[in-house]
Amino acid sequence: MQKIRFVDLFSGIGGIRLAFEQAADSLNIASTCVLSSEINTDAQLVYQENFGHKPLGDVRLIDSLPEHEILLAGFPCQSFSHAGKKAGFGDIRGTLFFEIARLLDSYKPKAFIFENVRGLYSHDEGKTLATIQHEIQKRGYSFHAFLLNSANFGLPQNRVRIYLVGILDASPTLKLMSDVGPKDSHSYNPQQLSLFYPAQKPITVADILENNPDSKYDCSPEFVNALKRIFHGNLNRLHGVRLIDYRGGNSIHSWELGLRGECSADEIALMNLFILKRRNKEFGREQDGKLLTKEQISSFFKHPHLGEILDTLVNKKxxxxxxxxxxxxxxxxxxxxxxFVDPDKISVTLVASDANRLGVYHNQRVRRLTPREAARLQGFPDSFILHPNDDKAYYQLGNSVSINVVKAVAQEVILKILIPSPTTLSQAAISA
Incomplete structure (x- = not known):
């Protein structure tokens, strides 16, 4: 059996490692992690529970890397300084990407796989990504950047991330294709974006839901009753609904729920028109909406008691x-x-800041998604041990990677460095 060694930097709870090990195993290749690093102690705890050893801490304290074939890193996307210029690229000194470059210099593996947020692709008008490409290529690596959506890899989540791949002293053609997927979670149409994940019947949120989760995930009776009042008891209408005060569309607002005091029909109508009309260019060009005078409001909401209604809305905050x-x-x-996610569709992107506030109406219950369901959205198997504190588990999962996507990327990279022949590549891909 062939063997492959890897390093796992900025490892988090171990999502990239898990996906890489799955990829190697699918190709009948033994894999060994020779070094891992993660500064967050809560993430270290979960990593140790699942992989049997605690990662090293601050990557800046690591002097050099041991021998390995592939470097993995889900490095944070920090701001890049352009105070210094070199060959037309921004200066990366002082950023955490520089730590990766420094460690690449200590031992050059055959390949690397990096994962980051979608925004890296266009950050600073592309200068940041160009800087990374320059630093990678001057070290002898090829450079490939893919924007991949988790929904195209058998996961019911509309999650786009950038994946950076490089092979040392080679210029391979990878079979992956960039595709950012649907503009929202309600217009998804799956496509074949990898040899390993052919187009198939898409998985939906319903496929990852638990049948009878703990009642602690249920929404409060007051909140549920307010929702029932808005939808006249038909809670199936919750599917795909947002709760947000700055947008219209398929949304519910605090004044409709009566969170700060119940509102009259006129008050609700004024507020709904306000958030819609305040974006009109005739009132200014601020993208997020303008502050409006009473006279401006009266141009789209004509009411003999407008002043009283406005005063009441101010008093209710x-x-x-x-x-x-x-x-x-x-x-x-x-x-x-x-x-509220729609069980028959895919989910919005799971993010660390509010992964604990994704809801679902399922089995006659209005509730939040559980940490295990959040883990399933990311492709983690049920055997993966989550942090015992729910809030920390949600946060870690929102910060982690989609297992299926990293696995697909890793499969192709492993084949490129261990089985470089095009003929062998095709045969291995078919058998996998």
Whole structure:
């Protein structure tokens, strides 16, 4: 059996490692992690529980890397300074990517796989990615950047991330194709983006839901009753609904729920028109909406008692009065759920800041997704041990990677460095 060694930097709870080990195993290749590093102690705990050893801490304290074939890293995306210029690229000194470059210099593996947020692709008008490419290529590696959506790899999540791949002293053609997928979670159409993940019947949120999770994940009776009132008892209408005060569309707002006091029909109508009309260019060019005067509001909401309605909304703290103008007060973080996923569709992106506030209406219950369901959205098997504190588990899963995507990337990279022949590559891909 062939063997492959790897290093796991910025390892988090071990998502990239798990995916890489699955990829190697699928190709009948033994894999060994020779070094891992993660600075967060809560993530170290989960990593140790699942892999049997505790990662090293701060990557900046690692002098050099041991012998290995592939370097893995889910490095943080920090701001890049352009105070210094070199060959037209920004200066990367002082960033955590520089630590990767420094360690690459200590031992050059045959290949690397990096994962990062989608924004890296266009950050600073592409200069940041160009800087990374320059630093990688001057060290003798090829450079490939793919924007891949988890939904195209058998996961019911609309999650786009950038994957950077490099092979030392080679210019291979990889079979992956960039595709950012649907603009939202309700317009998904699966495509074949890898030899390992052919187009098939898409998995949906319903496939990852637990049948009878703990009642602690249920939303409060007050919140549920408010939702029932809005939808006249038909809670199936919750599927795909957002709870947000700055947007219209398929959304519920705090004034409709009565979170700061019940509102009359006129008050609700004014607020709904306010958040819609304040974006009109005739009132200014601020992208997130303008503060409006009473006269401006009267141009789209004609009511004999407009002043009284505005005063009431200010008193209930749905509006704020600033220098003769009105602005809505956001209630977004007071909602128990910020988005209800549709069991028959795919989920919105799981993110660390509010992974604990994704909701679902399932089996006659209005509840939040559980940590295990969040883990399934990311492709983690049920055997993976999560942090015992739910809030920390949600945060870690939102920060982690989609296992299926990294596995597909890793399969192709492993084949490129261990089985470089095109004929062998095709045969291995078919058998996998």
């Amino acid at each position: 749905y509006l704020k009065f600033i220098n003769g103008k009105y602005k809505p007060l956001s209630g977004n973080f007071s909602f128990e759920v910020y988005k």
